[in-house]
Amino acid sequence: MRITAALTETKGAPFTLAPLDLDDPRPGEVVVKMVSSGVCHTDLIVRDQWYPVPLPAVLGHEGAGVVAAVGGGVTSVGVGDHVVLTFNSCGGCRMCIQGRPAYCDQFFACNFAGSRPDGSTPLHRETGDVHGVFFGQSAFANYALATERNVVKVDPGAPLELLGPLGCGIQTGAGGVLNSLKPPAGSSIAVFGAGSVGLSAVMAAVVAGCTTIVAVDLNDQRLELAKEVGATHVINGAEGDTVALLRDLTSGLGVDYTLETTAVPAVLRQAVDALNQGGTCGLIGAAALGTEVALDMSSLLFGRSVRGIVEGDSVPHLFIPKLVDLYQQGRFPFGKLIKSYAFDDINQAVEDSEKGTTLKPVLTFA
Numbered sequence: 385m386r387i388t389a390a391l392t393e394t395k396g397a398p399f400t401l402a403p404l405d406l407d408d409p410r411p412g413e414v415v416v417k418m419v420s421s422g423v424c425h426t427d428l429i430v431r432d433q434w435y436p437v438p439l440p441a442v443l444g445h446e447g448a449g450v451v452a453a454v455g456g457g458v459t460s461v462g463v464g465d466h467v468v469l470t471f472n473s474c475g476g477c478r479m480c481i482q483g484r485p486a487y488c489d490q491f492f493a494c495n496f497a498g499s500r501p502d503g504s505t506p507l508h509r510e511t512g513d514v515h516g517v518f519f520g521q522s523a524f525a526n527y528a529l530a531t532e533r534n535v536v537k538v539d540p541g542a543p544l545e546l547l548g549p550l551g552c553g554i555q556t557g558a559g560g561v562l563n564s565l566k567p568p569a570g571s572s573i574a575v576f577g578a579g580s581v582g583l584s585a586v587m588a589a590v591v592a593g594c595t596t597i598v599a600v601d602l603n604d605q606r607l608e609l610a611k612e613v614g615a616t617h618v619i620n621g622a623e624g625d626t627v628a629l630l631r632d633l634t635s636g637l638g639v640d641y642t643l644e645t646t647a648v649p650a651v652l653r654q655a656v657d658a659l660n661q662g663g664t665c666g667l668i669g670a671a672a673l674g675t676e677v678a679l680d681m682s683s684l685l686f687g688r689s690v691r692g693i694v695e696g697d698s699v700p701h702l703f704i705p706k707l708v709d710l711y712q713q714g715r716f717p718f719g720k721l722i723k724s725y726a727f728d729d730i731n732q733a734v735e736d737s738e739k740g741t742t743l744k745p746v747l748t749f750a
């Protein structure tokens with residue numbers, strides 16, 4: 385079928401809208417008519433080729449929409465179902481079998497190869513093939529081809545125009561708290577970076593029952609929003625010694641849990657230094673390959689730990705419907721993070737995201 389997609393032609397290039405041909409779904413595949421598609425940091429670092437996804441390609445990996453067609457053997461969704469698209473995984477490796485698809489042994493091949501496992505791409509134009517299947521979807525298009533494995537059916541009463549980012553950024557922040565760190569009620573947590581991932585983590589900390597929830601950022605507007613969504617305290621990292629301030633807030637002991645979402649090495653260092661003995665730091669921020677950080681070994685020795693977290697340790701078919709339920713109950717107001725843009729305005733959405741004036745741009749399709 386003929387679709388309209390936003391192409392990334394070369395490294396760092398602006399997105400250009402173009403007509404493409406999308407293959408019919410093969411067995412196990414699902415075509416989704418897009419309603420919304422979030423713009424995530426990972427789209428932009430792939431556009432800039434921090435990760436070697438082959439170009440030209442169609443990026444986008446936070447799609448939500450309505451199933452338009454299914455390939456043979458697809459049983460869990462049918463035409464007309466409302467779905468959120470999420471990251472893909474192989475389903476057969478040791479990590480997938482353990483229920484940890486975010487650490488799939490084939491994660492790179494499933495999400496960043498730009499093609500199906502057999503090397504084919506479902507996207508074509510007159511001059512040749514275009515790489516697709518980005519995160520098993522390539523959602524910067526009015527129709528996307530996914531697989532049954534990365535399509536999550538959701539309550540048709542939930543607003544599809546908001547749901548796209550649940551598939552990546554928002555499940556990453558919320559899952560980092562609810563699935564990875566699992567802070568008990570009454571515990572303390574500090575979230576470094578008050579972007580859409582960090583603020584999703586703040587909202588999740590409220591759901592978890594944390595009683596000290598600190599947001600750290602350099603932008604006062606974001607810190608105001610952090611308070612609005614449940615931060616009990618905020619710290620502007622440019623205005624003093626963040627680690628000392630966090631100790632002051634926690635009887636001099638340090639914080640039970642920290643979550644690093646900025647990918648800045650000096651900030652990860654602060655997030656570890658701010659922990660109390662036995663505390664855990666979750667690392668979510670995606671730095672360029674090869675980025676290193678220095679940590680104090682004797683401090684780590686005292687029961688402190690650092691663990692990396694991909695996609696909030698989510699099992700999407702279980703976790704995304706939970707986030708939708710929490711949203712519908714008013715307990716996870718992630719709509720406050722979102723600003724909608726018409727698909728045609730994708731470059732404006734990206735510019736506003738990079739300037740920091742929009743936390744989470746979401747493209748909507750006519």
Ligand SMILES: [Zn+2]
Nearest residue numbers: 474477480488
């Ligand atoms: Zn796997």
Ligand SMILES: [Zn+2]
Nearest residue numbers: 424426552553
């Ligand atoms: Zn993402």
